[in-house]
Amino acid sequence: MDAILQLKDISQQFNQRNILNNIEFDIQKGEIFGLLGPSGAGKTTLVKMMTGTLVPTEGQVFMNGEQIPSLEQMKKYGFMAQSDALYQELTAYENLDFFGSLYKMSKTYRKKRISEVMEMVDLSGHLHQPVETFSGGMKRRLSLAAALMHEPELIILDEPTVGIDPVLRQSIWNELQRLKEKGITIVVTTHVMDEAEKCDRLALLREGEVIALNTPSQLKETIGVASIEEVFLHYGGGNQ
Amino acid sequence: MNTWAVMKRILKQFKRDKRSVALMIVAPMLVLTLMWLVLDADDQTLEVALVDVPDQVEQQLDDDSAEWLDLSLSEAEKSLEEGNIDAMLQWEEGAPLLTVEGSSPTTGGEVQKVLSSAFSSGAQPEMQVEFWHGTDSHGLFDYVGPVLIGFFVFFFVFIVGGVSFLRERTQGTLERLLATPIQRRELVFGYLGGFGIFTIIQSIIIAAFSIYILQVYMTGNFFYVIVVTFLLALTALSLGTLLSAFAKNEFQLIQFIPLVIIPQVFFSGLFPTEGMASWLQAIGKIMPLTYGAEALRGIMLRGEGLAGIQFDIYILIGFSILFTTLNIFALKRHRSL
Ligand SMILES: Nc1ncnc2c1ncn2[C@@H]1O[C@H](COP(=O)(O)OP(=O)(O)OP(=O)(O)O)[C@@H](O)[C@H]1O
Numbered sequence: 423m424d425a426i427l428q429l430k431d432i433s434q435q436f437n438q439r440n441i442l443n444n445i446e447f448d449i450q451k452g453e454i455f456g457l458l459g460p461s462g463a464g465k466t467t468l469v470k471m472m473t474g475t476l477v478p479t480e481g482q483v484f485m486n487g488e489q490i491p492s493l494e495q496m497k498k499y500g501f502m503a504q505s506d507a508l509y510q511e512l513t514a515y516e517n518l519d520f521f522g523s524l525y526k527m528s529k530t531y532r533k534k535r536i537s538e539v540m541e542m543v544d545l546s547g548h549l550h551q552p553v554e555t556f557s558g559g560m561k562r563r564l565s566l567a568a569a570l571m572h573e574p575e576l577i578i579l580d581e582p583t584v585g586i587d588p589v590l591r592q593s594i595w596n597e598l599q600r601l602k603e604k605g606i607t608i609v610v611t612t613h614v615m616d617e618a619e620k621c622d623r624l625a626l627l628r629e630g631e632v633i634a635l636n637t638p639s640q641l642k643e644t645i646g647v648a649s650i651e652e653v654f655l656h657y658g659g660g661n662q
Numbered sequence: 663m664n665t666w667a668v669m670k671r672i673l674k675q676f677k678r679d680k681r682s683v684a685l686m687i688v689a690p691m692l693v694l695t696l697m698w699l700v701l702d703a704d705d706q707t708l709e710v711a712l713v714d715v716p717d718q719v720e721q722q723l724d725d726d727s728a729e730w731l732d733l734s735l736s737e738a739e740k741s742l743e744e745g746n747i748d749a750m751l752q753w754e755e756g757a758p759l760l761t762v763e764g765s766s767p768t769t770g771g772e773v774q775k776v777l778s779s780a781f782s783s784g785a786q787p788e789m790q791v792e793f794w795h796g797t798d799s800h801g802l803f804d805y806v807g808p809v810l811i812g813f814f815v816f817f818f819v820f821i822v823g824g825v826s827f828l829r830e831r832t833q834g835t836l837e838r839l840l841a842t843p844i845q846r847r848e849l850v851f852g853y854l855g856g857f858g859i860f861t862i863i864q865s866i867i868i869a870a871f872s873i874y875i876l877q878v879y880m881t882g883n884f885f886y887v888i889v890v891t892f893l894l895a896l897t898a899l900s901l902g903t904l905l906s907a908f909a910k911n912e913f914q915l916i917q918f919i920p921l922v923i924i925p926q927v928f929f930s931g932l933f934p935t936e937g938m939a940s941w942l943q944a945i946g947k948i949m950p951l952t953y954g955a956e957a958l959r960g961i962m963l964r965g966e967g968l969a970g971i972q973f974d975i976y977i978l979i980g981f982s983i984l985f986t987t988l989n990i991f992a993l994k995r996h997r998s999l
């Protein structure tokens with residue numbers, strides 16, 4: 423398998439504070455890669471580096487072998503930020519149409535994709551409703567829909583299921599599995615343990631360091647525990 | 663074209679946000695009307711003394727527009743001194759000479775308006791105007807009107823443009839946008855384009871309102887007024903979006919108003935700047951409103967054409983380009999590419 427994203431010795435400082443330290447890993451094409459870590463571990467910071475909106479103080483990030491930021495690579499991924507970035511006074515349709523048009527999608531293609539992605543996130547009934555009248559969970563789902571609009575080969579999701587009920591969460595994960603089967607790579611951050619189990623590979627992030635990286639089952643096996651939670655406690659708890 | 667997509671989105675947002683539209687169009691008209699009421703509220707009939715005015719000229723004068731009194735020179739001068747009449751019209755060496763009382767800032771302009779409409783029918787020699795008190799040749803509102811049109815357009819476009827670009831950042835959509843293949847300049851040009859279309863409409867409405875409804879003194883070309891107002895709006899927009907990069911929230915953006923907007927008023931020609939120290943005058947030279955107001959006054963009061971205002975126009979275009987470039991550069995903080 424080829425690496426779609428390569429992080430090479432990444433370090434980040436904010437105001438002389440070390441936020442990330444010497445992070446190095448690859449994300450393979452077609453896998454669901456999870457970034458698990460407590461609040462403040464540096465997940466969002468790392469995700470921003472993967473999207474090219476933050477240049478690390480040290481180290482480089484490569485997407486498809488090209489160093490980012492690069493406008494060429496910007497076309498290749500879809501991004502869902504941790505906080506919903508939507509135009510409140512516009513309708514769901516207008517939001518998706520706008521984001522879609524930034525990827526040079528034709529009008530008919532946009533139209534077709536809008537109904538597809540709105541179907542995926544179960545919002546078809548709210549196409550022409552202004553976003554400001556949406557509930558928190560609906561906005562979350564619309565953000566996900568916006569990330570999927572242009573059928574990217576890589577999807578980067580920062581805590582996609584926060585504020586979403588268990589039933590819907592399940593259906594979103596089913597959707598992600600379906601996308602994976604089509605060969606799409608998914609990077610997802612979370613601090614929910616049962617979601618972490620659904621990833622193909624998992625990086626445990628704590629205080630800016632990757633404390634472990636493997637498949638969920640191997641992570642558990644190596645130290646002989648039954649849940650990811652225990653894995654986390656094993657690596658993290660010792661030096662608390 | 664991403665610029666086009668951003669433009670379209672901004673226009674759609676305008677359609678939904680009636681309040682901001684109102685702020686940019688209705689608010690300047692409202693404030694201009696208020697100023698007009700305050701400065702131009704003299705609705706008494708004008709009283710003009712006629713001294714040795716030829717009969718055929720007297721017949722041209724419209725009885726409804728003013729009260730015409732036949733007086734001798736000494737009587738008229740006495741009345742002027744006591745402020746009983748608003749002006750005196752004399753005939754000197756075959757040419758009309760108007761002496762305006764001059765203590766009220768607005769009547770002078772009105773008398774001239776009435777007389778010039780009366781004289782426009784016949785081929786009369788140029789009318790000379792003198793002032794019994796003061797030297798101003800126009801009414802106060804006539805004089806400040808052009809400046810106020812420029813100022814209010816500048817002010818409201820600055821606020822609305824700055825706030826909407828800032829909101830792009832506070833609501834997270836800027837970061838989201840920069841995670842798409844859009845180029846920084848496409849985003850900035852999109853803003854200029856979307857607001858630009860809107861400010862053209864705004865400029866036309868406000869200028870037409872001031873000139874045709876409030877009847878601000880205007881001798882020049884209406885089209886030039888629109889051009890200058892529009893360029894001023896564009897400068898305000900590029901300055902507002904640039905400064906929004908240095909504000910964390912709407913409140914901080916509003917804090918720029920006393921720093922960058924209010925001082926421009928002092929140098930825009932509302933107050934005489936000739937007597938100021940040269941370093942003070944130099945401050946005025948770096949302010950966009952100085953040039954916008956100068957051009958507007960040139961067109962409206964002196965009827966200047968393109969030749970008279972082109973320097974100001976170039977400077978305004980220069981300011982817009984400068985602020986826009988700086989803004990594209992400032993966005994590097996959010997994405998280096
Ligand atoms: N622009 C910034 N300036 C200064 N410090 C920052 C900045 N961005 C992030 N940090 C710091 O970096 C650390 C990691 O933040 P980050 O947002 O990456 O955490 P996270 O793992 O995403 O947390 P959460 O699960 O709460 O979203 C935090 O301590 C935060 O204070």
Ligand SMILES: [Mg+2]
Pocket residue numbers: 465466467504580
């Ligand atoms: Mg985060």
